[in-house]
Amino acid sequence: MKEEVEAVSRTGDTVGRRFEVVAHGVPAGLGTYANWDERLDGLLAWSVMSLQAVKAVEIGAGVTVRSRSIAGHDPIHYASSLTDPTRLPARTTTRRP
Numbered sequence: 001m002k003e004e005v006e007a008v009s010r011t012g013d014t015v016g017r018r019f020e021v022v023a024h025g026v027p028a029g030l031g032t033y034a035n036w037d038e039r040l041d042g043l044l045a046w047s048v049m050s051l052q053a054v055k056a057v058e059i060g061a062g063v064t065v066r067s068r069s070i071a072g073h074d075p076i077h078y079a080s081s082l083t084d085p086t087r088l089p090a091r092t093t094t095r096r097p
Contacts, residue, residue, distance in 0.1 A: 021048075031043075041060075
């Protein structure tokens, strides 16, 4: 990587890279869908975009799923009994591979 950066800097260009952040075990319904200033995806994008070198943020499948497609929406499943402390009251599954 160091050699690549040095070679590119001699030409006056820059090296673009991509990184991925994955969060496991995030409970369904974290954040809000109603208030623009409290939406989790907006707060995450705002935080990441504050890094000077970051030029884009994609949340979930983002641009790879059509916005009008049902395939882009993950169903929410509710527990049949809220008395079982080992189960979360809601969980999601994904339709994407």
